[in-house]
Amino acid sequence: MSDKKGKGVSRRDFIKIAGASGIAAGALGPAFLFPERAAAQQKTLKILQWAHFVPAYDKWFNETFAKQWGEKHNTTVTVDNINLTELNTRAASEAQAKKGHDIFMFLSPPAAYEKQVIDMSHVYQEVEKKHGKKIDLAHKSTFNPKTKKYFAFSDSYAPDPGNWHKDWWTEAGFPNGPDTWEDLRVGAKKIKDKTGIPCGLGFSQELDTSMALRALLWSFGGAEQDEAGNVTINSKGTIEALKFAKALYQETETPIVFTWTPPSNNQAMLGGQVSYVANAISITRQAEREKNPLNSKIMISRALKGPVRRIAAEHVMNCYVIWDFAENKDGAQQFLIDYIDAFHDGFVAGQFYNFPCFPKTVPNLKQEIAKDDRADPANKYAVLGDVLDWATNVGYPGYATAAIDEAFKTWVIPTMFAKVARGDSSPEDAAAAAEKEYKRIFDRWK
């Protein structure tokens, strides 16, 4: 006999509860068992990009822009940020598995992936309607002239200026830092002879070195290819650049530069262990953020002038691709189009690290960077105002093709320079060996 007033449950109550539970389970069960179906109402957009050198940019992009865009478009936006050295490996695995993110951001032109990404012409057209033409650097970095396809969309690039220690260079007779490659050799030698502190221009198999040595190569008249895409690495200009690199290394550097990874030259400069490096403004921004005592000592300068021209590669080239297997291609394209509308906010959040590929998105760029409250002195970054006069794309004077991409990622240029710098190869032999390697790679991508 049951006690109705007790804490037990009567059969009638049990049936009521069970019935209610059954109805609830009927309604909610599929959502519990098959959450992907329940979420089908709301779209998803998955983005992968690097962990920015300026963390404030990631905070703005992930927590403000992407979040607000998702709310506006009834889309769950997820952003994964990974170390820049892992981007290529991750891209390869996604491309082979045909599964992964909708939008994938590379830091150099990913021409090799052209067949597995959608044409970005539509995105460029929509953005250009609102924000005017893109810069040539973006075009050359994301367009394949043979197939007439934009394999990527570039929103921005990072300049690759010189970073130098004001006190040491002033004492060496260069109060405004080195302006030419010859200044660098002469001044850095004086500093090293006096203090033992070497120059930090990289000769390693990594991103920063690849960009710095391309600047050196072009400044002396050398190039990997011509405008039509023919291999031209074995030239008088290249040999002159190699001769200079050997002198620069032997007179001003130590083997430390063969060990650089992307953050190494930042660490060395911030630790006061090198007098000059070529890098983006991540070094000075880190110094400001961490209140490094060298903050007011580390200065920025334009690309160095060589016997032929003043030129440098962009430090990183933001290249967004949308995989052809992406689940939300329309959303991905719209996201990138809308992202350019908000580019100025990103430019500010990124503390001027990323310069616009659509100049009208930051119409007062020169004025904005000329006065920066974080910087010491406040006009530290003003020198970057004319960056488009000296910044160019990987593959200059031609396009950033798939062959150029493979040569870039397998470090042909740093290896050529390093062998000569160490005296393991003559400039002529190294240029000939590089030519052979370039022709081998170009043949494979014909």
Place this chain on the structure above:
Amino acid sequence: MAVGGGKIKSIGAAQSPLLGFAMFSPALLYIGLLIGAPFVLAVFYAFSDARIGGGEMHYVGLENFRSILQSPSFRKALENSIIFTICAQIIVMVCANILSIALEKPFRGRGLVRFLILLPWVAPVSLGTIGWKWILDSIYSVITWVLVWLHIVKPYSGPYWLGEAKLAMASVILVHCWRLIPFSTVILLAGRTAIPKEIPEAAAIDGAGFWRTTFQINLPIMTPILSVAVLFGTIFTFTDMTVVYILTAGGPYDSTQTLPSLAFATGIQGSDLAAGAAISLFLVPVLIAIAYLMLRVAHRSEVI
């Protein structure tokens, strides 16, 4: 089990072919899916023009092999793979023998010493190598810092463990040795404890000293187990890319590049999947030869 008429009758299940197959199938599945399938895929890619991101593939015969044989990086990687493996194995065998002799006799704290020696083997290779990368770092190397502190070297003058070709090669070999010595020590220790005590005792009564006992009695008896340690060590070193990838990434200027690291750099990072596969196939003849030797040694010594 029933015994009758001099014949042993087994319970049916023990001899059931189905049960045997069921017990064998996990191993078969493992080998097929994780070794067989990737190997067949690599062979397939090596004779094609496969690219990462490329939609279609075509048969290109030996073109990939012809192309990589022209590459100086490949020739250097092949040379390095052989040098690293031989040097590492010589050092590992000498050190493992010394350690196994030292650890054979009981002493206070032997358990702790054995545990500490085993640590490098049980720790994930990537973590251990990252630790070594910090120790050998070009800017913050603790070894260099101590040398500067002791006034043995001047500031900013090195040594640059990972920045000079020979030092970088020595560093890679050192880390391989650090990782493999515990493994070989354990194997040799097991072999040494299996030697019947009467044999070295009889040798001692006959007047044999330490060196004679070691080289003319112990080592010959231990040859089969020694061979197993060498062959396993060779495979681990020859096929490893973690140490090189983390420590030097093949640098400076390809001077520490090995076949696995070059295959990865070319095939995955450089997007040339076909060339990467062709490079990796150069490991196969060496590995087949080692596998054959291992099976022979195992058969002779009745290890299996």
